[in-house]
Amino acid sequence: MDVFEALYTTRAMRRVSEDPIPDDVLKQMVDAGIRAPSGSNRQGWKFIVVTDPEIKNQLGDSYREAWDFYVKEFYGGTSDMGASNVLDDEKAQQVVRISKSAAWLSENFHKVPAMFVVLSRNDPTGSSIYPAIWSIMLAGRAHGVGTCLTTVLGMFKPEKAFEILSIPNDKGWKIDAVITAGYPLGKWGVAKRNPVDEVTYLNTWGNETNWNLKEPLWNY
Amino acid sequence: MDVFEALYTTRAMRRVSEDPIPDDVLKQMVDAGIRAPSGSNRQGWKFIVVTDPEIKNQLGDSYREAWDFYVKEFYGGTSDMGASNVLDDEKAQQVVRISKSAAWLSENFHKVPAMFVVLSRNDPTGSSIYPAIWSIMLAGRAHGVGTCLTTVLGMFKPEKAFEILSIPNDKGWKIDAVITAGYPLGKWGVAKRNPVDEVTYLNTWGNETNWNLKEPLWNY
Numbered sequence: 539m540d541v542f543e544a545l546y547t548t549r550a551m552r553r554v555s556e557d558p559i560p561d562d563v564l565k566q567m568v569d570a571g572i573r574a575p576s577g578s579n580r581q582g583w584k585f586i587v588v589t590d591p592e593i594k595n596q597l598g599d600s601y602r603e604a605w606d607f608y609v610k611e612f613y614g615g616t617s618d619m620g621a622s623n624v625l626d627d628e629k630a631q632q633v634v635r636i637s638k639s640a641a642w643l644s645e646n647f648h649k650v651p652a653m654f655v656v657l658s659r660n661d662p663t664g665s666s667i668y669p670a671i672w673s674i675m676l677a678g679r680a681h682g683v684g685t686c687l688t689t690v691l692g693m694f695k696p697e698k699a700f701e702i703l704s705i706p707n708d709k710g711w712k713i714d715a716v717i718t719a720g721y722p723l724g725k726w727g728v729a730k731r732n733p734v735d736e737v738t739y740l741n742t743w744g745n746e747t748n749w750n751l752k753e754p755l756w757n758y
Numbered sequence: 759m760d761v762f763e764a765l766y767t768t769r770a771m772r773r774v775s776e777d778p779i780p781d782d783v784l785k786q787m788v789d790a791g792i793r794a795p796s797g798s799n800r801q802g803w804k805f806i807v808v809t810d811p812e813i814k815n816q817l818g819d820s821y822r823e824a825w826d827f828y829v830k831e832f833y834g835g836t837s838d839m840g841a842s843n844v845l846d847d848e849k850a851q852q853v854v855r856i857s858k859s860a861a862w863l864s865e866n867f868h869k870v871p872a873m874f875v876v877l878s879r880n881d882p883t884g885s886s887i888y889p890a891i892w893s894i895m896l897a898g899r900a901h902g903v904g905t906c907l908t909t910v911l912g913m914f915k916p917e918k919a920f921e922i923l924s925i926p927n928d929k930g931w932k933i934d935a936v937i938t939a940g941y942p943l944g945k946w947g948v949a950k951r952n953p954v955d956e957v958t959y960l961n962t963w964g965n966e967t968n969w970n971l972k973e974p975l976w977n978y
Binding site for chain 1: 785792893948949967
């Protein structure tokens with residue numbers, strides 16, 4: 539697969555089938571991940587690949603608890619993640635779509651065929667772990683595997699996940715993300731984004747690019 | 759370019775020539791970057807593409823100051839970034855290589871043809887900005903452009919960079935990274951990493967994969 543196809547069409551794929559992912563694919567996803575850069579090449583990372591149904595069940599319970607806590611804490615428990623507060627209709631629609639898809643993942647977390655629990659230490663900025671995480675997702679895309687990056691399990695009540703996965707809690711490790719992975723039920727496509735012109739300046743803040751870039755530079 | 763070639767061979771390329779990068783390439787690097795996922799698709803990012811020699815000179819001074827502060831603070835000012843404290847010979851050699859290359863970048867920062875100053879807000883974990891940053895670097899690789907991710911400018915004494923780039927300091931923006939970019943003086947290749955077997959577990963911490971993966975699953 540061309541690198542630009544991967545970069546432009548790897549979007550959050552929360553709804554996936556229960557079909558298992560072959561070991562060779564899981565292996566290459568991690569192997570591509572560890573080629574990513576990390577500060578001073580320290581590689582302060584660990585990956586736990588979870589496919590065991592019992593562990594997935596337990597993680598699913600833990601994830602739902604963290605997700606419910608997150609939704610309650612940040613959106614007052616409304617199921618639309620605050621979409622009713624968004625004025626712009628198109629954006630509100632998108633938030634509704636995301637919140638439905640995220641709720642689907644929360645309910646079906648244990649059925650996702652594989653998860654990559656990603657841990658790091660001594661990485662205060664995230665700069666040494668998220669390139670590896672994104673590489674795992676891009677490598678998955680090349681194999682037709684849909685992924686979704688979620689941080690809630692590590693951010694809210696991670697103690698249970700540590701217990702379930704037998705992670706030592708005295709070595710400085712933290713769970714940065716869980717990447718869920720499976721063959722998508724939906725379709726691949728280029729995600730809609732605010733165009734480059736709106737988020738890019740030349741040389742100094744506020745200095746418009748005049749690149750006039752409203753459409754993606756790559757087509758699916 | 760195949761996605762795996764990009765994932766396996768995009769390594770920190772600090773030493774680059776002064777040849778300018780065409781606008782079309784800079785554009786596509788940002789355009790690929792903004793396709794990356796961000797939490798709830800919030801896209802809380804800004805990119806300042808710096809090619810102006812005067813701004814680069816000023817940033818170079820600021821970078822050198824931050825870099826010297828970093829080396830002094832973390833390595834007691836030793837030029838080898840603590841390599842003399844590393845017992846394993848091979849690793850010590852690598853740290854020496856990295857420190858030399860990093861010192862080169864510090865001295866030549868202002869001569870690098872283009873820089874992407876990447877800003878975010880409301881992203882405590884880095885999960886919503888480093889995928890975009892890594893995508894910019896991968897897209898550069900596809901165009902033969904070498905990049906290096908550096909966080910020191912944002913971490914140490916960022917006030918000066920804010921001033922140079924006229925970034926408002928009351929809107930919650932922070933500089934996550936500067937990506938330096940240019941045509942490499944060195945060669946592309948697969949970076950050496952601790953193998954998958956050493957950093958991956960199956961289902962629970964400590965449970966070896968037995969994947970016996972000592973060599974990269976992709977060859978250059």
